[in-house]
Amino acid sequence: MAPWNLHLVNVRLPLLDESKLYELKGAGGRWMSVKPQPEGTVPAAGALKLPLLNGKPHHDGETVRLDLEGRMLLPGFVDAHMHLDKAYSLAKVGNRSGTLEEAVRNYGAAVPGFSREEIRSRIRRSALAALSYGTRSIRSHLDFNLKAGREVAMRTVHAALEVREELKNVIDIQFFPMLPYGLRSPGTEEALAEGFRLGLDGIGGAPHLSPEPEADIDWIFALAEKYGRPVDLHADESDDPGVRTVAHIARRTVAYGMQGKVTADHLCALSAMDEKTAGETIRAMADAGLSAVTLPAVNLYLQGRGDRGLVRRGTTRIRELLEAGIPLAAASDNIQDPFHPFGRGDLLQIGQIAGYAGHLGAPGDLRTVLRMLTSVPAAILGLEDYGTAPGLPAHGVVLDARSVDELFAEVPPSRWVLRQGEWIHASVQLRVWDTLQLAPAAQEGGRPAGVADSETA
Structure with a gap:
């Protein structure tokens, strides 16, 4: 039609x-x-x-x-960081401690048992949920568990690309496979190259979890240059101020001339650093032309687990990144999985959570938050028709x-x-603005008719 x-x-x-x-x-x-x-x-x-x-x-x-x-x-909203393949897996993959470490461990162990249709179903459901809340484009990071075998990794890739084809007329989706850390081998590159031939869009990963993060980052940038792909990395999702891989990501971005093509996500450790170190790191990010994504809902849930008393908020330094001129988006991350038991794919809800977490409630701040859900992530994703x-x-x-x-x-x-x-x-549930008509107040008691006392209700 x-x-x-x-x-x-x-x-x-x-x-x-x-x-x-x-x-x-x-x-x-x-x-x-x-x-x-x-x-x-x-x-x-x-x-x-x-x-x-x-x-x-x-x-x-x-x-x-x-x-x-x-x-x-x-x-339309643009979600710059989701995990469509992990969504709605909480019933099968639990997380008793609520920590990032257990979530990573439990999901990695469960992946070989997921069927292709099960992965397809979760991706389809979460993408359509986001669509129903007004999201028009998504960048999804895909599990690429080559440590469990090539067939396991490619199962997720095939499922993801099949759903993208099915939904291409209603929502746009980019897929970035998360390269496994510590697995720098010809076999990994061959699997990645096959993924690119099938239609994957860029390179992802979480090198801050690696025993050799800088070596993994170097390898990722070499692959990005070879295959001409953008890079989008989970970076420093930690309460430890000594975790500073984003500084090396910035150096590699400049060395490879990839300014404007590299995104760093999470950046929780920035908030744990002292002011001087954080300021130097943010300046290095700005000088390298990095983009960034904050994931406020998931980081509020996962981070600060070891704190007692005044628990750290877990989110990155939102205001400082903005003041440095770094393009900063806010995104959903995980939906009802072992990393985050909540969420529904509604970026407007994420924007409100960002406002809470980042103390962004002034009128000017709210308009900045709106851009963090729309025009800024659209630029990060390279949407030319936005x-x-x-x-x-x-x-x-x-x-x-x-x-x-x-x-x-x-x-x-x-x-x-x-x-x-x-x-x-x-959706057809309209809110009432200025036309609300209350029933006449009862002659005795002074409350609208039909409203019961709390003691007798």
Whole structure:
């Protein structure tokens, strides 16, 4: 079915100018016109209003005219760091201590027992969950457990690429295999090369866990240069201030001329360092053109396990990274697996958690957080078609909020997801803004009718 022509009015575009309302027109799956409206809302005679009926609007001929009544439209969230293959595995892979070390150990032991269809099912479920919350693009780090055998590692790769093909018309997914640390061998490179031939996108890993982290980092960069791939590494996911592999990642980035093509994730150890050391490390990252991703939900859960009394927050130095000009995204990481028993793939929830963890609650901070979920990760992933402008794909998510402050304060559950001019998902639970009508108060007791006393309820 061809995309409908779209005509949206009274739209708020916070990534352009939050103070204005816009009129948007689309055809052939792309935006044709994006224009500010005159002051205030425009008449919307004949326009449909949300919620959409059964997820699909009725339409007159080939055009859908929709009045968003001041609600927000974003180009879609971008999740720069997920583990789609691990998601929803908690029932089979437990973690009694709640530590990162046990999670790594238990999942590694369980991987050989996962069937290809089981991995496919988890990837499909978690990708579609993220889509339902408005995510349009994902970078997923894949388990690549060559220590358990090549067949085990490639099983995950095949499952992931099969799901990507299945979902290609609704969500974009990049896959970065996590090279096993301490396994620098021709066999590892051959498996990686096969993965690239099949369609993997870049190189990942967690070299800070290696007994020889710098040697592993050197090897990863040599492979990245040979195969022309970007690098995205778990870095310094530790409470130990002496874990500083990101400094070597920065040096290798400069040495290989890969500025703008390398991302470092987690960076928990930065928060454990003294101010001088942390400042020097962050400056080295900025000078090397590194991008970074904070994973606030998972790091709040995993880190600080050995602390007593005042427990460390676990997240990286969010504000300092931002002040240094380092592109910083916030992402989901793990969903209901041994690394993190919570989560649902909702980046708006992750943004709120980042606000809590990083003390980012001022109006300017919240707008920075919004960019950490949208335009910044889009640049990290290299999305050239991201935005809401004439000529770009008519992708987006409509959110049930009229300001960025309201968006993060309320985390509205309703989302309407647009993909190339098609509404592919719709939530129908609208919140009430200024039309709430309470029943008349009871003559005795002064409370609204129908509300019981707590003592008698």
